[in-house]
Amino acid sequence: MLTDAQIKEFDEQGYLYLPDLFTEEEVTELFSRATALKESDSPHRVMERDGELVRAVYGVHLLHPVFERLTRDARALEPARELLRSDVYIHQTQLNPKAPFKGDVWEWHQDFLYWHRDDGMPGPQVLSVAVFLDDVTEFNGPIFIIPGSHTDQLHSETSTYAEGWESAAMGFRHRVDNETLTSIMNRNGLVSKHGRKGSVLIFAGQVLHCSPPNLSAGDRTILFIRYNAIDNALEPIENPRPEWVASRDFQVVTASDQPLLSETAG
């Protein structure tokens, strides 16, 4: 359960950092399963611009039960419910391995802009729970945030529609223009979020964020769970993105009593 101060911090800043929520043993297992998914060819994967390294794997909760259990684990789910003041469903899960030396930048963006334009998500009552599966440092691709930027009106931006959902999933489609970014940064400043593996960073769907490349020798793996308020379910659209990128399974997620690591041998 979050404190009133934590809820206030999220409401004002657009993010909340919760250190050391998951144990070493849990992180080891999640990382191992994440690595297996990263290395397994599937349409869930999006590659880096070099075409060789994996940039993201979508819908991992549909691919292995440990990630499905993670989405129902109270440590991930309950903060999301509290901060959104709502029952929630899973809009998306996304694994971001950021390869040593090569894992590339994610430019400044608002997640909600993608989900609104590409998926038909009506409002911004959505957030990301980012579970650190590696130590996240200044050197390996931390998450930069403009604090408080989630309360701004939707920003003017340019959109580039390339063929296929992957172009959006690569993070290049909806750019916030530099004048808008500059003005908000000059007003609000910047923060960099990094921390130990097992920690969690929660951030609002509208908060502006980005991530520099991984210049370290180690992996920087983060697993994102995007919880959407149940009343904010996607509207029908033409040519929806695949289910594993933008789910239309609007079932309320309920907390599980099952230990995260149960049946992991299976």
Add this chain to the structure above:
Amino acid sequence: MLTDAQIKEFDEQGYLYLPDLFTEEEVTELFSRATALKESDSPHRVMERDGELVRAVYGVHLLHPVFERLTRDARALEPARELLRSDVYIHQTQLNPKAPFKGDVWEWHQDFLYWHRDDGMPGPQVLSVAVFLDDVTEFNGPIFIIPGSHTDQLHSETSTYAEGWESAAMGFRHRVDNETLTSIMNRNGLVSKHGRKGSVLIFAGQVLHCSPPNLSAGDRTILFIRYNAIDNALEPIENPRPEWVASRDFQVVTASDQPLLSETAG
């Protein structure tokens, strides 16, 4: 004059940070002259991969007297002489403006490897004095260093010889292989150097360093002076790089009594 502790720190770590050496007024003037050089088309400039933004300007001490005076300013020159235990000459000056949102990564490299292979510099008795002309932050392209890596033997690496000196000046020619980097990082760790404008970072020609992209809304301008020990002057080679990239003017640099900002109106 440096303290014994500072000299020891440089000898052991391969770098030394000296905060607030130059005044606000001096930095303002240097930045203004740097901007003029950046915006003025000349063969001294190297562009970013996008072909539009300026990645570096070489030989700025040949282009404006304020930079020539800077190379003889005791605050830049004397630490170099003390740390190299030698008289010095100027091998190179280099302005690195790193444009807001777009200024690109400089990958891990050893400066000396370039100067040795491309310019005929015999040994590593050379260092860089980096003068911060903007506040350097975690967000706008700080300098990452592997401390102590300057004492390693020359690392195995792959070299790519593209046409023209600019390919090396872009920092893509002599790569240290990832296995070597990984091994040294795992042993020595990483540091990130940032600080206020007017501060100076000195680092050894052999120390491994890199710099992430500028993801902020502001400039990140650093001016590098590369001082070489006078007995380490370049050997004659075929097809030398231009004088403004690798000087063969081996005159000992002597400290100047002239104020840095004298005659700046001229």
